[in-house]
Amino acid sequence: MRWLWLDRILELERAKRCVAVKNVSIAEEVLHDHFPATDTHPATPVMPNTLIIEGMAQTAGILVGHANDFREKVILAKINKATFTDAARPGVCLRFTAHIERLDTAGASTSGVVEYFEPCTCEPRPLATIDLMFSHIDHNRSGLSFPEHNFVFGPTFKDLLRQSGFAQA
């Protein structure tokens, strides 16, 4: 995992469920361009839905990797469904909850929901449902070659686990 789009892992239940959170900050540069002010509209900073999918991919990817003690190189292979019902504005906390639907040697399918919490109420509100497919690429090389070392779950990712209290995960 080359960069993190999660702040903390809250729950990690082997081969079943992973819950992670990310805070949305106006300081994040990506919000400055999404969407900037125009002649007719003021700026409307919201986290791009593609990056919310990335957050779910990291949450579910950790879950799938953890199921095999991070021996497999787990790659997002397909977005089966991504449905958004709201927007993620600065100041909210996003909660990603991923479940494994099916796991085998070739890969896994996951289902997930994203909720957001307004800091003033702390009540969860639905934001998106995101279902994904992951490939264990060493079992699906299709003639391609990949590095031997596990470049997916690198030091940054291990730091996140440790900082979240899953040092033995």
Next chain:
Amino acid sequence: MAKLTDEQTLEKVREVLVDALGVDDDEVTPEATLVGDLGAESIDFLDIAFRLEKAFGIKIEEGEMMPANVINDPRYVADGKVTDAGLDELKKRMPHANLDTFAQTRSVEDFPNVFTVEAVVNFVKNKLG
């Protein structure tokens, strides 16, 4: 589960393929090939297998539906074509697929074309017994 008719099986397979591949109902004809006509990629076969398991309550082992490892095995392929032993192995591993057309060229490149909607339906019917 009550025994499904051929039409009911086709309809459930059609639902799976529409969801997995994002195609329209009327594109999923029995003779349509998953790769050539419906645009399936390699990861879609895993997705389809998972969805078939859920839809029909069956368990599908890796490579059971589409034994791609046969055409990647040097024992069964020579100069880009499947050997006699390879064709025998495919017939044994894929009773659900019609290999007659493929047997004429035996080209590895043509192998994805053996996987039609009808082959998926036959596979499910064989699994259900």
